[in-house]
Amino acid sequence: MTQPVALLLTLLTEGLVVVALVRAARWRPPTLARWITAAACASLLTHPVAWWANGALPLPLWPRALLIEAAVVLAEAGLYRALAPTDLRRAFAAAALANGASFGLGVLLTI
16 A cells, blocks of 8 residues: 555545544534544644654564554644644544554554
């Protein structure tokens, strides 16, 4: 899979997960548009770095993936908190669920 295709899948997957989470949990404020914007910005900022790190870190697959995904979730939680804006608990939940879904989809598409 190429990086542009992976980024597009990440944007779609994480955006859908965040929309579903915000609607299911009835998180207001901020507006749904702010959540979608935060999700897109977070992915656009972290995905290229994660893609690069995946090729640059000299670690076995699963430790490398765990390290990268943990860093991405922490960074994106901070971005959600700033851009949505929301509390840390909601920001972390959104980042963890969205990234878990996109990572899982990526694994399924590459096996």
